[in-house]
Amino acid sequence: MSISRRMAMALIGAGLMAGAIASTAAAQTVEDIKAAGTVKIGMLVDFPPFGIMNQNNQPDGYDADVAKLLAKELGVEATIVPVTGPNRIPYLQSNQVDVLVASLGITEERAKNVDFSKPYAGISIGVFGAEDVAVSKPEDLSGKTIGVARASTQDTAVTEIAPSDATIQRFDDDASAVQALLSGQVELIGVSNVVAAQIEQAAPGRFNQKLQLSQQVQGIAVRKGSTELLNFINQFIDKVKADGELNAIHEKWLGSPLPDFVAEAK
CATH class of the missing domain: 3.40.190.10 (Periplasmic binding protein-like II)
Incomplete structure (x- = not known):
């Protein structure tokens, strides 16, 4: 094979790989989730009281309650997928989960790889x-x-x-x-x-x-460009803050009201 042909093949391969990566990290929509009938939610299970495994060996905690409430708002079942600190963003980018409710602190560096909702939790x-x-x-x-x-x-x-x-x-x-x-x-x-x-x-x-x-405030994360889904999640967060459901979850798991720096965050 000539050098020019090898170069052409390499360029084609690189293009196909780039296309595959772009496809893998495709934006998610509300309709996609509703069509599937379930929302796959990545969650830490080793970060009490935000994420734990309960006596029935099921994911539980603050994040689990928020995840289930989000699924209810979407009108679908919640499938909670245990993730770790290092792999939670890769799980989202590779379509293994649809969203992350995983105690993910909102930072500029992370925002290069995911889109964040309004704060739903925080650590001081x-x-x-x-x-x-x-x-x-x-x-x-x-x-x-x-x-x-x-x-x-x-x-x-x-x-x-x-x-x-x-x-x-x-x-x-x-x-x-x-x-x-x-x-x-x-x-x-x-x-x-x-x-x-x-x-x-x-x-x-x-x-x-x-x-x-x-x-530090924490946000629900979606794949980059998932604007419609992100808008839905932001409306959900506004709703559960306004009606007291999020505060009740915070009282349940942390024994105190939702902090002002979370409750008043826009």
Whole structure:
């Protein structure tokens, strides 16, 4: 085969491959989903309380309840497909799922690969401690001992705002930091609102949030260009925020109302 013929064949092959990839990542429509009679929803099952496997070995949690509510709004069955942090976007791009309700934080980098809905959930990082510990601003951390999970988002956030005479005690994980708080080993800890909700369940009324350090909203993700489906999902989110259904799910799984930074997000 001549060089020119080999080049031509290579170009044809590259074109076919590009076409296949474009086809694989084709935009999804509401009509496609209704015709199928089911919506395949990718969800984490190892991120409590957003995603878990329940006693019947079925996906459950905040995201599962939102996913089922979305399927109901579409008038189809929900098929929940367990995904992992690394593979959730590839699952969506390769048509293995139609949408992701998978605790996916909305970031500029991810928005290059998927289209995001309005926020339906969010995680905040804050300083949490006993009711009688007076802290309302970073300066109040002076002389305090604050526990954090080592090399975590909260470790970074607390380190940035803590006065030089504060002691930051680093633990291997959130569970160890929480145990240190409960036992009095530290006065305060840096944690997410998810962990804070678990502390409230374990020790009702003993602790509260002192400072909020950062926030990240989560969106339902669809394949790029799925404008009609995205509009439908955004209308769904507006509806369940307005009628209180989303707040009820948040109360059920996190023991607190839907945060303002999620409820008021446009």
